[in-house]
Amino acid sequence: MSTDQTPVQAPQPPKDRKPVVIVDDVHVEYKVFATGKRPTAADRRSKVLRGRGKQMRTVHALKGVSFTAYEQDSIGVIGTNGSGKSTLMRAIVGLTPASRGAIYASSRPSLLGVGAALMKDLSGERNIILGGLAMGFSMDEIEASFDDIVAFSGLEKFIDLPMRAYSSGMTARLKFALASVQTHDILIVDEALAVGDRKFRARSEARIREIRDNAGTVFLVSHSMQSILDTCSRVIWLDQGTLVMDGDPEEVIDAYNEAQDK
Ligand SMILES: Nc1ncnc2c1ncn2[C@@H]1O[C@H](COP(=O)(O)OP(=O)(O)OP(=O)(O)O)[C@@H](O)[C@H]1O
Ligand SMILES: [Mg+2]
Structure with a gap:
């Protein structure tokens, strides 16, 4: 076990609410073609021109993430760009296969993303x-x-x-x-509210709270800490594919902001 990581706070499981999503030690690896490591300028020119030097690279986007979501949870998912938030959401809906670990859901989650067709x-x-x-x-x-x-x-x-x-x-x-x-039992919103104006965001947030109040479970991926504070009862912080913290929104957001300011 590594000792240099912040220990993950696992919140106490609520007594009267059923688990709806279980994420168990999930790893996701993307295989992509890369053009090679830090080429020189001349190198780069020849590669771009001739399309040479492609090699398979593995991006380890999630490195053993585990948590359980319960009914009526509305979970904010935060982390820097590329930390694995969308990958985790896509894995929960089943769009991106886990290379290791497992995900169980009590009903089919719906993903509302900027990419919806x-x-x-x-x-x-x-x-x-x-x-x-x-x-x-x-x-x-x-x-x-x-x-x-x-x-x-x-x-x-x-x-x-x-x-x-x-x-x-x-x-x-x-x-x-x-x-x-x-009617969604499990709704995942990945950055879809980010482009809406204030009035629309408020209306959407009210809708998210309504889903939660009807015993649904909502995941909200956002870079807006205000949206997360206004709608979420729990926050998960991902960093470089690892779950850093899971718990009370204010506590997790404070720790996250502190880490960003360093
Ligand atoms: N389809 C893909 N193929 C290869 N690598 C990918 C793919 N999608 C994401 N990645 C990589 O996986 C890692 C996690 O990306 P992800 O999109 O999950 O981040 P994110 O936390 O949602 O970031 P953002 O805040 O920018 O939306 C990054 O290193 C990214 O480059
Ligand atoms: Mg994303």
């Missing part, structure tokens, strides 16, 4: 219908919640325009509005 050439309106169908709703069900989705997104004036004409914040609003009609 919408069709740029179609109008917001048609994207709501297609997105709804993709989520398994019938046409009647989509019709019934259509106005709510549009109202939540606040895009009434733009709903008949192709999404190509939307700003990134407007796109994020539509995605969040669409995803929030579904």
Whole structure:
């Protein structure tokens, strides 16, 4: 066992709430082609021009992460760029396979990310219908919640325009509005709120609290400590693929900020 690491605070398991996600010693390794280690300028030129020197490199993005999420937990996930947050979220939804360890979930988690697929050439309106169908709703069900989705997104004036004409914040609003009609037992939000304006962020945060209050479990990946403090009951801090701390939002965020200032 290494002794130079900060010990992970494992919070006491809550007595009356069921575990919904168990992450057990999860490792994720990406295999990528790299162009080689720190070439000289001349080297670099010849490599770029001739496309030479590709070699397989392994990026060890998660190095043995373990924790248990319970119902009604809303877990903020923090850490510097490249610390493994999105990798962990993608592993929980099953999009990225774990190379070691295991993940158990009591129901299928849904990931709401900036990457969720919408069709740029179609109008917001048609994207709501297609997105709804993709989520398994019938046409009647989509019709019934259509106005709510549009109202939540606040895009009434733009709903008949192709999404190509939307700003990134407007796109994020539509995605969040669409995803929030579904009842989620386990919802994962990876940076999707970051591009929304203050009013929309407040509305989305209220929605996250509502999901949590309905016995759901929410993971919120964010670089906004304020969003995390406003919505989360627990915070996980990842650093270089390792879980550094898991516990009370204020305590973890304080320790994280302190480490950043060093
Ligand atoms: N598809 C991929 N192929 C190869 N390496 C990847 C891939 N996705 C992520 N990585 C690497 O895995 C590590 C963790 O990346 P990840 O995207 O999980 O970080 P993150 O904490 O979400 O960062 P950010 O705050 O920038 O979103 C980084 O070193 C990154 O370069
Ligand atoms: Mg990320």
